[in-house]
Amino acid sequence: MFTGNNNPVENFYSSEDIPEEEKSKVLGDVAQDIVERGLTAPAIFFLEVTKPLSFVGSQVLIMANPVVQAIFHSKKYWEISLLLEKRENVEYLIQEIERRNNESKKRPKKNNSN
Numbered sequence: 001m002f003t004g005n006n007n008p009v010e011n012f013y014s015s016e017d018i019p020e021e022e023k024s025k026v027l028g029d030v031a032q033d034i035v036e037r038g039l040t041a042p043a044i045f046f047l048e049v050t051k052p053l054s055f056v057g058s059q060v061l062i063m064a065n066p067v068v069q070a071i072f073h074s075k076k077y078w079e080i081s082l083l084l085e086k087r088e089n090v091e092y093l094i095q096e097i098e099r100r101n102n103e104s105k106k107r108p109k110k111n112n113s114n
Contacts, residue, residue, distance in 0.1 A: 058085035
């Protein structure tokens with residue numbers, strides 16, 4: 001599929017090829033971005049609704065990969081598209097979003113007023 005030394009996907013052909021700690025890091029980063037942008041509720045709703053179609057959605061992401069890689073050269077995009085083909089990874093992402101959202105609510109808010 002992809003060859004050459006500048007391959008951003010590092011020979012990952014399925015979600016099983018990605019080490020567990022890398023899965024946790026990638027999905028954790030996505031969850032953190034969602035929480036920081038205040039998109040917790042819409043993201044969870046979207047993921048829950050589309051969970052039965054996760055494989056189809058991941059295949060659309062894989063199809064779009066050549067265009068995305070031509071612009072961004074992102075290893076993370078490839079890993080996310082592979083990880084989302086498994087429902088258990090989608091469920092893990094939902095739980096991680098909820099956990100990080102709860103943690104952010106417990107932290108004291110910064111006072112930005114002068």
